[in-house]
Amino acid sequence: MKKQKYNIQVFAAGVLSLKETPGGYFKMKLAASGIAKAARPGQFISLQVNASGMPLMRRPMGIFSANKGAVEILFKAAGKGTEMLSRKKQGESVSVLGPLGNGFSVREELRHAILVAGGYGVSPIAFLYEELRKRKITTTVIIGAKNKKLIFKEGFSNPIITTEDGSEGFKGLVTERLNAACAGFACGSSAVFACGPVPMLKAAAEVSEKHGIECQVSMESLMACGVGVCLSCVCAVKEGMDTGYKRICADGPVFDSREIVWRT
């Protein structure tokens, strides 16, 4: 019998710290050495916010950092589950499942990366940014938000900020800044990595494709299992002449933008 490799863990992780951050986020640090060692940027974990079944499903969260036996997540208290998560205390534990998903793929030839983040999409982008720095790959970081109050830019040096109301950085959407950034780099040795709301991902895909630059988008959906067994989290993809479906949790969450069939 073939020896099986157990590379997805599920266990009760201790909460090492929980802090509020600029942009209205919560940053939670969890003791999870196995996940910290294995995790790649763009992967996520899934947390059981309440063991008594309300809410029933785990909540998926991108990995913000993975260092020295700990994993950090960055989240918004957006609804009942994340609200409960934001009230956890240091020393309590939360069941985590992970690491999940494929993560971003960084080609050998990559010399320059353009990172585009919207909302909590900044979390996996921050992890990727650290990784690229270690690999001496230069970056242009573009962070977009509705207004100044929602910006999280900790850890990035000189990010380009865009706000819809102009309260910080450039007024408008990330698209224009991305367009300018793409124009400055050769397509073969650069790539765009985007994580954020779907309209932003779609716009990032269009701009990158126009410039002939590879674009990786991190998709999201409601997830029941997070590991690929339930088929609830699919997105439409091009399959030859047809449309098929791929699982965002297991085949993604990161996809080549050219593969996605964007819903209008």
Place this chain on the structure above:
Amino acid sequence: MADLKVKIAGIKMKNPVMLASGTCGFGEEFSRIFDLNLLGGIIVKGTTLKPRAGNKPPRAAETPYGMLNSIGLQNPGVFAVINEKLPFLRQFDLPVFVNIAGNSKEEYAELARLLGNAKGVSALEVNISCPNVKHKNSGLFCQDLGDVYAITRAVKRQSRVPVFVKLSAEVSDFKETVKTAVRAGADGLSLINTLRGMAIDIKTGKPKLANIIGGLSGPAIKPVGIRAVYEAFSQVKVPIIGMGGIASAEDALEYLIAGASAVAVGTASFYDPLTPISITKGLKKYFEDKPSDSVSKIRGRISF
């Protein structure tokens, strides 16, 4: 050590804890989390003759103590299942039940012929209760006693392995449905499939599922499953795989006492993939404390 071994329709299992169809794929994913050899058995995803893309997303919604799904039987088709999925499962010491779904009696029969002869299939589970595919009058096959009889009979004729018929509790005469399946030759029953439900986003006024209606599963439906198993056990002698909201050893015991011979874990695996392992542990402990009892002895032992 308490012995949890069971034998259903001639199939030997190490313990009575299985994984329910559509909630464990074809085993690959969970094999990355735990040792599949610890399971009593696995019931793989609903398989159709041709590959199916499934329904449009969103396909799931969370509900109180449960969830709605409208996956629409996305699967790679019977040939890919035989050539790509079953070989993987053959490396485990694990009875494999293949769940089949068709659009007609003929399709079910063809699936039974192909899978009944495939290597590594212990039994067939005939899904005539899927709420996510459209049948002639947009109801479920199992809501028509004529269809229950004809499909079960057709599958039985073609299959070389035992046939379990999977029913919904959403039928007008449940006892009669159960008896019809057994009269047509079912070697066992799987009870229950999901119950049709709906959820609406009050902010947008839109249904939460693209398919509008989906199947409700999870702890919320457990009492319906218990009732179905109890009623079926009162009518027929064949083994019953009980399912619907099982998340703990206590839930499993409740199903066994209601009349189940084995149980299957579905939705609970989503929020805790180790549920089947903890259920097996819990059952071991239960029977260690009661050495004169066993899984088969407590079957149907309700004290009124």
